[in-house]
Amino acid sequence: xxxxxxxxxxxxxxxxxxxxxxxxxxxxxxxxxxxxxxxxxxxxxxxxxxxxxxxxxxxxxxxxxxxxxxxxxxxxxxxxxxxxxxxxxxxxxxxxxxxxxxxxxxxxxxxxxxxxxxxxxxxxxxxxxxxxxxxxxxxxxxxxxxxxxxxxxxxxxxxxxxxxxxxxxxxxxxxxxxxxxxxxxxxxxxxxxxxxxxxxxxxxxxxxxxxxxxxxxxxxxxxxxxxxxxxxxxxxxxxxxxxxxxxxxxxxxxxxxxxxxxxxxxxxxxxxxxxxxxxxxxxxxxxxxxxxxxxxxxxxxxxx
Amino acid sequence: xxxxxxxxxxxxxxxxxxxxxxxxxxxxxxxxxxxxxxxxxxxxxxxxxxxxxxxxxxxxxxxxxxxxxxxxxxxxxxxxxxxxxxxxxxxxxxxxxxxxxxxxxxxxxxxxxxxxxxxxxxxxxxxxxxxxxxxxxxxxxxxxxxxxxxxxxxxxxxxxxxxxxxxxxxxxxxxxxxxxxxxxxxxxxxxxxxxxxxxxxxxxxxxxxxxxxxxxxxxxxxxxxxxxxxxxxxxxxxxxxxxxxxxxxxxxxxxxxxxxxxxxxxxxxxxxxxxxxxxxxxxxxxxxxxxxxxxxxxxxxxxx
Numbered sequence: 235x236x237x238x239x240x241x242x243x244x245x246x247x248x249x250x251x252x253x254x255x256x257x258x259x260x261x262x263x264x265x266x267x268x269x270x271x272x273x274x275x276x277x278x279x280x281x282x283x284x285x286x287x288x289x290x291x292x293x294x295x296x297x298x299x300x301x302x303x304x305x306x307x308x309x310x311x312x313x314x315x316x317x318x319x320x321x322x323x324x325x326x327x328x329x330x331x332x333x334x335x336x337x338x339x340x341x342x343x344x345x346x347x348x349x350x351x352x353x354x355x356x357x358x359x360x361x362x363x364x365x366x367x368x369x370x371x372x373x374x375x376x377x378x379x380x381x382x383x384x385x386x387x388x389x390x391x392x393x394x395x396x397x398x399x400x401x402x403x404x405x406x407x408x409x410x411x412x413x414x415x416x417x418x419x420x421x422x423x424x425x426x427x428x429x430x431x432x433x434x435x436x437x438x439x440x441x442x443x444x445x446x447x448x449x450x451x452x453x454x455x456x457x458x459x460x461x462x463x464x465x466x467x468x469x470x471x472x473x474x475x476x477x478x479x480x481x482x483x484x485x486x487x488x489x490x491x492x493x494x495x496x497x498x499x500x501x502x503x504x505x506x507x508x509x510x511x512x513x514x515x516x517x518x519x520x521x522x523x524x525x526x527x528x529x530x531x532x533x534x535x536x537x538x
Numbered sequence: 539x540x541x542x543x544x545x546x547x548x549x550x551x552x553x554x555x556x557x558x559x560x561x562x563x564x565x566x567x568x569x570x571x572x573x574x575x576x577x578x579x580x581x582x583x584x585x586x587x588x589x590x591x592x593x594x595x596x597x598x599x600x601x602x603x604x605x606x607x608x609x610x611x612x613x614x615x616x617x618x619x620x621x622x623x624x625x626x627x628x629x630x631x632x633x634x635x636x637x638x639x640x641x642x643x644x645x646x647x648x649x650x651x652x653x654x655x656x657x658x659x660x661x662x663x664x665x666x667x668x669x670x671x672x673x674x675x676x677x678x679x680x681x682x683x684x685x686x687x688x689x690x691x692x693x694x695x696x697x698x699x700x701x702x703x704x705x706x707x708x709x710x711x712x713x714x715x716x717x718x719x720x721x722x723x724x725x726x727x728x729x730x731x732x733x734x735x736x737x738x739x740x741x742x743x744x745x746x747x748x749x750x751x752x753x754x755x756x757x758x759x760x761x762x763x764x765x766x767x768x769x770x771x772x773x774x775x776x777x778x779x780x781x782x783x784x785x786x787x788x789x790x791x792x793x794x795x796x797x798x799x800x801x802x803x804x805x806x807x808x809x810x811x812x813x814x815x816x817x818x819x820x821x822x823x824x825x826x827x828x829x830x831x832x833x834x835x836x837x838x839x840x841x842x
Contacts, residue, residue: 456762
């Protein structure tokens with residue numbers, strides 16, 4: 235077995251976003267789950283991106299990823315338009331409306347892994363159709379740890395496919411609402427118990443500004459979110475969190491519960507930086523020292 | 539100076555509650571901020587209750603308090619009807635409507651402390667009109683630590699009185715919404731900074747099922763809520779939390795930040811039991827050992 239080209243591979247969407255917050259309106263931003271997740275993971279691990287863009291995709295955005303040392307061998311460029319999405323946040327930034335979704339080349343996306351990605355030990359299946367997630371998973375020879383994310387759309391229209399791929403993953407992540415939708419349980423503790431029946435070992439519930447909860451069959455880990463004075467754009471925060479988590483876990487080389495707790499802290503802190511600006515604007519200026527300083531401060535805040 | 543009769547005194551409302559949740563409808567329950575707070579504090583400290591009831595108040599409810607070893611010398615009985623309140627919770631129990639409020643003898647309540655309460659070192663000013671809170675505070679000779687709670691009503695109609703009493707208190711507690719209403723700041727970090735200008739040393743933000751945040755001028759403490767499989771009635775959870783906190787802090791004999799963090803854990807865990815049943819039904823069956831077991835389990839959940 236040769237050393238894999240990358241230690242962690244992440245698949246997901248790549249989009250050009252128009253985003254409106256109460257304070258600001260921005261157009262043509264680099265977005266998508268795999269863009270946020272790879273950017274976050276890149277602080278910790280050598281990460282390969284699996285996704286698709288159209289021929290209209292700006293070179294500048296590729297350069298942004300390359301400057302973060304993200305491996306782009308798994309990035310496909312297909313004749314046509316890049317996926318685009320528009321969203322508008324409400325007053326308190328806790329909820330948003332989708333203004334438009336234009337699938338473009340994402341509609342016929344078939345994620346194929348470069349040969350030297352297939353040995354990667356860590357895999358993050360970002361939010362795309364569960365059949366595509368399964369297709370990626372099946373190409374990886376011996377994954378050590380697989381995290382899967384999803385969204386309400388797939389729970390509603392492709393639940394059977396979703397359950398099938400979850401059964402093959404180590405950890406499932408959902409937000410609070412999705413966990414409740416998936417299981418019909420309001421209590422997240424009860425929801426997690428039902429989700430274990432699908433065959434996954436860990437259930438990670440994201441609660442946005444209220445933190446996150448990691449459920450295992452034996453115990454629970456509760457993590458607050460880092461309190462921010464201000465933030466500009468929560469888009470991609472969940473992907474940044476999960477990407478940072480997987481990057482840090484991959485860097486540890488481990489998959490045990492204690493290592494996952496530490497990795498969650500790194501994911502959460504990376505996400506706390508990400509939302510301070512639009513798109514990857516804060517993450518591209520971030521360095522590992524800044525992350526470590528905030529991690530130390532955060533651990534003090536959580537100490538009892 | 540003689541030893542005070544009680545170590546902690548708590549003032550607040552006493553009510554007879556009608557409560558409707560999606561699952562159940564209950565009438566004539568023992569309620570009110572001081573009832574919940576004293577019950578919680580009673581697990582840790584010798585606590586005196588300052589409040590008022592009407593001549594219709596059931597002996598059975600007095601017996602409940604006495605069985606918890608709550609000192610009732612500061613409880614007034616006045617000719618007339620006890621304060622009563624009716625509330626209906628919405629589907630997810632995150633919000634509620636007030637169905638009725640009947641002030642009764644609470645309307646003319648003037649809290650007078652028994653002579654031997656005036657030396658108490660710890661004081662919790664539960665949610666009543668700020669002018670009454672001030673009247674209580676002025677009767678205590680040398681309080682070591684004073685916690686004040688309030689509500690949106692007083693922020694809206696008696697802000698000047700409220701600011702005056704807050705300036706004399708060690709710690710202010712508010713829920714998330716009240717902190718935002720009080721300061722006009724959405725960010726709780728920014729809200730806390732503005733609240734410090736009123737003269738209090740600590741700002742404790744309650745976030746219900748999402749935990750709590752303690753702000754000091756130097757640092758922040760983040761505490762999750764204990765995750766419950768089920769709960770029946772969130773009424774009084776904030777009072778139970780604050781009462782348990784003050785009881786545990788009083789038992790420590792200290793007022794430093796580390797002791798406050800530990801006391802918050804005890805308050806939070808006591809509240810997690812309280813919401814498992816209506817009124818004081820769970821707290822009257824609770825013992826200190828059960829609290830300690832859950833505290834230990836909870837600390838494991840928060841460990842990073």
